[in-house]
Amino acid sequence: xxxxxxxxxxxxxxxxxxxxxxxxxxxxxxxxxxxxxxxxxxxxxxxxxxxxxxxxxxxxxxxxxxxxxxxxxxxxxxxxxxxxxxxxxxxxxxxxxxxxxxxxxxxxxxxxxxxxxxxxxxxxxxxxxxxxxxxxxxxxxxxxxxxxxxxxxxxxxxxxxxxxxxxxxxxxxxxxxxxxxxxxxxxxxxxxxxxxxxxxxxxxxxxxxxxxxxxxxxxxxxxxxxxxxxxxxxxxxxxxxxxxxxxxxxxxxxxxxxxx
Amino acid sequence: xxxxxxxxxxxxxxxxxxxxxxxxxxxxxxxxxxxxxxxxxxxxxxxxxxxxxxxxxxxxxxxxxxxxxxxxxxxxxxxxxxxxxxxxxxxxxxxxxxxxxxxxxxxxxxxxxxxxxxxxxxxxxxxxxxxxxxxxxxxxxxxxxxxxxxxxxxxxxxxxxxxxxxxxxxxxxxxxxxxxxxxxxxxxxxxxxxxxxxxxxxxxxxxxxxxxxxxxxxxxxxxxxxxxxxxxxxxxxxxxxxxxxxxxxxxxxxxxxxxx
Numbered sequence: 289x290x291x292x293x294x295x296x297x298x299x300x301x302x303x304x305x306x307x308x309x310x311x312x313x314x315x316x317x318x319x320x321x322x323x324x325x326x327x328x329x330x331x332x333x334x335x336x337x338x339x340x341x342x343x344x345x346x347x348x349x350x351x352x353x354x355x356x357x358x359x360x361x362x363x364x365x366x367x368x369x370x371x372x373x374x375x376x377x378x379x380x381x382x383x384x385x386x387x388x389x390x391x392x393x394x395x396x397x398x399x400x401x402x403x404x405x406x407x408x409x410x411x412x413x414x415x416x417x418x419x420x421x422x423x424x425x426x427x428x429x430x431x432x433x434x435x436x437x438x439x440x441x442x443x444x445x446x447x448x449x450x451x452x453x454x455x456x457x458x459x460x461x462x463x464x465x466x467x468x469x470x471x472x473x474x475x476x477x478x479x480x481x482x483x484x485x486x487x488x489x490x491x492x493x494x495x496x497x498x499x500x501x502x503x504x505x506x507x508x509x510x511x512x513x514x515x516x517x518x519x520x521x522x523x524x525x526x527x528x529x530x531x532x533x534x535x536x537x538x539x540x541x542x543x544x545x546x547x548x
Numbered sequence: 549x550x551x552x553x554x555x556x557x558x559x560x561x562x563x564x565x566x567x568x569x570x571x572x573x574x575x576x577x578x579x580x581x582x583x584x585x586x587x588x589x590x591x592x593x594x595x596x597x598x599x600x601x602x603x604x605x606x607x608x609x610x611x612x613x614x615x616x617x618x619x620x621x622x623x624x625x626x627x628x629x630x631x632x633x634x635x636x637x638x639x640x641x642x643x644x645x646x647x648x649x650x651x652x653x654x655x656x657x658x659x660x661x662x663x664x665x666x667x668x669x670x671x672x673x674x675x676x677x678x679x680x681x682x683x684x685x686x687x688x689x690x691x692x693x694x695x696x697x698x699x700x701x702x703x704x705x706x707x708x709x710x711x712x713x714x715x716x717x718x719x720x721x722x723x724x725x726x727x728x729x730x731x732x733x734x735x736x737x738x739x740x741x742x743x744x745x746x747x748x749x750x751x752x753x754x755x756x757x758x759x760x761x762x763x764x765x766x767x768x769x770x771x772x773x774x775x776x777x778x779x780x781x782x783x784x785x786x787x788x789x790x791x792x793x794x795x796x797x798x799x800x801x802x803x804x805x806x807x808x
Contacts, residue, residue: 332603334602334603339599339661340661340760341760342594342760343592343594345749345757345758345759346746346757346758346759346760347755347756347757347758348756348758367661368760371744371746371760372746372758374744375744375745375746376746376748376758397673397790399792400669400673400790400792401599401600401627409660413657413660413741441807442807445806445807449806452797452800455797456794456797458792472807472808474798474801474802474806474807475798476791476793476795476798477791477792477793479791481673484631484634484635485635486606486631486632486635486636488636489605495607496607496608497605497606497607498605498606498607498608498632498636499605499606500600500601500602500606500628500631525801525807526792526793526798527793527794527795527796527797527798527801528792528793528794529792529793529794529797530657530660530792531736531737531739532659532660532718532737532786532788532789532790532792533736533737533786533787533788533789534716534787534788534789535736535787536787537712537715537716537787537789538734538735538736538786538787540712541734541785541787542734546705546709546734547701547702547705547732547734547785548732
């Protein structure tokens with residue numbers, strides 16, 4: 289990419305929706321690095337995982353939220369946004385795709401539930417180098433100052449590098465000021481997850497309904513995990529793959545002729 | 549599990565919805581192997597990936613669709629169904645979880661988009677050995693005769709075995725009669741996917757909308773993949789993992805000190 293004379297095309301999406309402070313911060317963080325195009329959901333899509341819209345049609349509308357920067361909002365999921373951007377807006381693959389900055393953590397097992405990461409993964413499947421960014425602050429008015437510096441540094445590096453085709457990173461940024469961040473750590477995904485506990489309530493008609501809640505538990509005590517890095521004020525970088533084959537179990541089933 | 553005197557508890561869910569022929573076939577296929585409990589979505593959830601319901605409450609209702617077998621329908625996604633089953637219905641982990649039988653293929657990259665597989669993965673994350681089953685026939689009235697035989701054989705084997713904690717399989721069954729199936733092959737996930745092509749239409753008010761369509765393309769020519777197995781009339785079994793860390797890229801980023 290460094291050899292190209294024209295500016296790289298940077299596709300930006302998210303899962304919190306196009307009006308969130310996180311996506312605006314991401315646009316601001318990289319607008320000097322290339323031609324930014326925004327395609328993002330018109331409603332919050334957190335926890336949508338790798339959902340796609342099959343059973344209903346999608347809407348798409350150009351918006352002027354980002355001034356000079358071309359932007360579209362869609363009725364689809366984050367994954368739909370990437371697909372629509374490539375097929376109907378850019379009519380080509382962007383040079384890189386960035387997703388986020390998510391309001392809230394997407395470390396450990398949450399990579400699987402995250403709409404932010406699913407959009408990034410969709411791009412990587414298409415052969416577009418991609419990063420999903422998340423800040424460990426759930427508030428609508430979170431402070432993205434430190435996150436923007438991290439994003440700019442990482443994306444600059446990414447645009448210089450000779451990246452592999454399916455380059456995909458899950459980046460989480462601790463809450464706090466730029467001075468509080470100790471550095472960037474390449475990590476593995478921790479085996480840490482929410483222990484579910486549904487809250488049961490009665491509606492005004494006396495019928496039960498349930499809210500998903502849960503307590504976060506880390507079962508992985510290693511110092512090489514994203515959870516450890518974040519607890520120690522490092523930015524966590526987990527390289528992510530989409531070949532979900534469990535080769536160890538595959539070898540075991542073959543060796544024991546399990547299903548013969 | 550073989551040592552237990554009581555019958556194993558088999559949790560069954562799907563993504564096509566609780567009224568589909570596929571889930572009924574799955575229940576029928578294993579009802580002699582344990583105590584079956586069904587918890588499944590009340591509406592189709594295909595392509596929901598690993599979506600969970602965070603922003604709205606969930607409903608759950610006991611139904612009598614399966615005669616003697618306890619069954620609940622929920623307003624949630626397949627993943628929500630597994631979470632609700634463990635926390636609110638069984639109040640314990642089932643011995644195994646089965647998802648499907650999906651009306652249509654979930655091989656190759658489709659494991660990532662599949663609600664069927666996400667339910668199975670959710671169970672595996674919880675430490676419940678799990679299999680997602682899919683039949684290569686999208687029709688509502690698909691013939692599950694061969695699939696039911698395969699399911700019964702595989703689940704019998706699964707209940708005898710000393711399975712590892714996060715045992716998770718993606719099983720696809722070719723269309724056709726039992727005699728046409730050549731056997732069971734343990735495979736890796738093929739790098740094969742849909743090349744998207746959105747169909748653009750105008751609504752009665754003259755506004756554009758889009759339907760996701762696409763052509764399936766296999767970029768993986770190996771004979772060790774699920775796509776190859778299915779094309780050659782084998783049942784494909786892909787062991788699946790939920791640690792998405794790309795260890796190869798991790799080592800490379802560490803070696804080159806990419807972000808230093």
